[in-house]
Amino acid sequence: MPLFITFEGGEGCGKSLQSRILHRRLEQSAVESVLIHEPGGTPLGERVRYLLKQACEVPVSPLSELLLFNASRSQLVTDVIRPCLDEGKTVICDRFTDSTVAYQSYGRGLDITVVREVNRIASLELKPDLSFLLDVPPELGLSRKRKDANDRFEKEDLDFHQRVREGFLKLAAEEPRRWEVIDSTMPKDRISKIIWEIVNRRMKS
Numbered sequence: 001m002p003l004f005i006t007f008e009g010g011e012g013c014g015k016s017l018q019s020r021i022l023h024r025r026l027e028q029s030a031v032e033s034v035l036i037h038e039p040g041g042t043p044l045g046e047r048v049r050y051l052l053k054q055a056c057e058v059p060v061s062p063l064s065e066l067l068l069f070n071a072s073r074s075q076l077v078t079d080v081i082r083p084c085l086d087e088g089k090t091v092i093c094d095r096f097t098d099s100t101v102a103y104q105s106y107g108r109g110l111d112i113t114v115v116r117e118v119n120r121i122a123s124l125e126l127k128p129d130l131s132f133l134l135d136v137p138p139e140l141g142l143s144r145k146r147k148d149a150n151d152r153f154e155k156e157d158l159d160f161h162q163r164v165r166e167g168f169l170k171l172a173a174e175e176p177r178r179w180e181v182i183d184s185t186m187p188k189d190r191i192s193k194i195i196w197e198i199v200n201r202r203m204k205s
Contacts, residue, residue: 002032002088003202004081004126006096009134010165011154012141013184014191018134019094021192022199026090031203034084037094039072042079048072056152062108066115069100070122077124090203097123098131098171103153106167107160130202132195133172134184138162141184 005022007015016037023035039049048068051058060068073096084091097119105112138161145154172179180198182191 001203002085003090003129003199004085004093005090005199006093006098006128006131007134008095008098008102008131008168009184010136010138010141010161010168011151012144013134013136014144014188015132015134016094017188018132018192018195019092022195023092025192025196026092026199031090032088033090033092034080035092035094036076036080038076038096038099039069041076042072044075045072053151053153056150056155060152062104062110065108066100066104066110066118069104070118073097073100073119074122074124077122077126081126082124093128096128096131098168101171102164102167106170107156107164128178130199131172131175131179132198133168133179133181134191135165135169135181136184138165 007019009015019035019037023033026033038045039052040046048071052060052065052068081091081093100119101112101115104110105115138158142154142158142161145151169181172181180195182194184191
């Protein structure tokens with residue numbers, strides 16, 4: 001049975017690295033899988049990604065952020081995620097709707113009901129089977145990033161990133177059967193081993 005697996009967390013938590021490691025291990029185990037990221041994954045999504053993350057000279061309001069993320073998401077679900085799941089492939093996504101709730105609602109202050117409804121529409125009501133939260137204190141996560149990184153979100157102050165972290169932890173507490181919270185201050189090899197053990201159990205259940 002194919003799984004829809006998402007990796008979530010704040011800046012510098014290691015989710016992109018761990019999603020790549022998991023994808024490689026699944027492929028080595030002859031499990032068909034695809035690795036994608038948000039925003040992006042389609043021609044439209046990659047253009048939106050640039051506007052949201054790198055084009056810091058372009059002002060983007062919190063509501064515009066919400067709508068742009070979900071425009072990219074809608075295309076990704078329609079063109080990639082849903083077709084791959086229908087073909088029996090496991091899909092690993094570096095960020096999904098939970099990131100939008102954490103960043104745009106808890107971080108930016110948008111009404112959480114509005115954020116969740118826009119997410120629901122754009123995702124065609126698709127929800128992950130399994131979500132990993134790689135939890136790390138914001139000050140440590142930000143220290144892992146390149147100092148010259150031109151990223152709109154990395155440039156936010158520490159209070160913003162703390163609110164995002166708190167948002168992720170609240171989301172995980174609301175749905176403990178879907179979420180696996182992992183201490184991302186542990187060694188990378190230890191984290192990847194824990195993730196692999198959890199995914200193996202889910203695939204066999």
